[in-house]
Amino acid sequence: MDEFTLIRQWTRDLPTRPEVLVPAGDDCAVLRVHGADHDWLFKTDAVVEGVHFTPEAAPERIGHKALARCLSDLAAMGGLPLAAVITIGLPQVDEAARVQKIYAGITELARRYQMAIVGGETTRSPGGLFLSVAVWGWVERGRAILRSGARPGDAIFVTGELGGSAAGKHLDFEPRIREARWLMQHFDIHAMIDLSDGLAGDLRHILQASNVGAELLKRAIPVSRAAKQAALRASSAKPPLVAALTDGEDFELLFTVSSRDAVTLLDAWKQAFPDVRLTCIGKILAEPVLTLRDRNGVEPLTLHGFQHFCPSNSSAFPQS
Ligand SMILES: [Mg+2]
Incomplete structure (x- = not known):
């Protein structure tokens, strides 16, 4: 079974609400909260060592890529980013310098798009470095490009x-x-x-x-x-x-x-x-x-x- 058939199967019965205009299945989810003159865009994405980058890749570039992938999905909807939260899984606990460089790559890109990084989480990862980024953005009401x-x-x-x-x-x-x-x-x-x-x-x-x-x-x-x-x-x-x-x-x-x-x-x-x-x-x-x-x-x-x-x-x- 291919990836997209599996994803359709996994996301078929997800709970929803009336505010959800576009559920899983497009580049971002679109939500309209009561009375807003814009629609909210949500997107999460992950990069994993050995899958999306090699262990030798510069940490700044890994950080850049992790956020840029989400921004690319916002772009696909015609939207602009507001804020993101970042989860980092680290193979070793003493990799503070690497995390700092990853964040440098993230913040450099975030500043260019005037977006905020509003939180995050760091965890141990026995299987190599990974980053998970969730981005919140917006688009003018009814204008999301599907x-x-x-x-x-x-x-x-x-x-x-x-x-x-x-x-x-x-x-x-x-x-x-x-x-x-x-x-x-x-x-x-x-x-x-x-x-x-x-x-x-x-x-x-x-x-x-x-x-x-x-x-x-x-x-x-x-x-x-x-x-x-x-x-x-x-x-x-x-x-x-x-x-x-x-x-x-x-x-x-x-x-x-x-x-x-x-x-x-x-x-x-x-x-x-x-x-x-x-x-x-x-x-x-x-x-x-x-x-x-x-x-x-x-x-x-x-x-x-x-x-x-x-x-x-x-x-x-x-x-x-
Ligand atoms: Mg996409």
């Missing part, structure tokens, strides 16, 4: 470049909060997700939630330099396009807008974010299929993104 809003005919866009994040980006990436806020303020974004499990996997989450399909244009997929270099270095590495479709932890934004807005969006984006690539990579279809088009025609896209609990992923996992 995975479920994609419509047939929409253009599909992705920010940045994809694949090869394991070479270093997965520890240092900047969550796309500013870009997401700009997008929701200037355009009618139908659906959005942040890329944590790879384009092929995360696009499927939008398709499933929106009950639609998609066709991607093979030569439009923005392949990162890191993915190309990895392929040059080792013949055993994934071909760059496969890496761009399946590597986890790109933390870019994947979203859909009406195709009528596509040209205006690309033009305005270049003015607003000259250093961040934005690419139209395909379109949303009414039929629930996922296909890849190249100059020879159209083929079904059978590749999947990264999944935890899946042994075939083990060699593809971020290890730097």
Whole structure:
């Protein structure tokens, strides 16, 4: 059984309340408390030694990554962060210096987004270092961008470049909060997700939630330099396009807008974010299929993104 089927099973019967607008299953939960002119966003995420970083990774980068992953999910909803609480599990009790550096990475990022760190917990961990971060954020009332809003005919866009994040980006990436806020303020974004499990996997989450399909244009997929270099270095590495479709932890934004807005969006984006690539990579279809088009025609896209609990992923996992 795959990770996402398991998660659906585990979260099926969770208790809820009338204030819960979006329960487990999107990038963040959305709550509306009586009378508020904004909606609250909640998200928790964990990074674990040997899974999300190696023991050699600099503690500042580990702290940065732990918080940045949550901020990337807030960005995917169009939201802004307010505060976070941090739980750290330490393999040894006398690692005070390491914790201080982890917190330095966390606070450096938090300050840049004017968010508060309002509490935490430190515990012993017999199985290696881990960090669990819970973030509280907000979005204007009714404006949270969900995975479920994609419509047939929409253009599909992705920010940045994809694949090869394991070479270093997965520890240092900047969550796309500013870009997401700009997008929701200037355009009618139908659906959005942040890329944590790879384009092929995360696009499927939008398709499933929106009950639609998609066709991607093979030569439009923005392949990162890191993915190309990895392929040059080792013949055993994934071909760059496969890496761009399946590597986890790109933390870019994947979203859909009406195709009528596509040209205006690309033009305005270049003015607003000259250093961040934005690419139209395909379109949303009414039929629930996922296909890849190249100059020879159209083929079904059978590749999947990264999944935890899946042994075939083990060699593809971020290890730097
Ligand atoms: Mg996400």
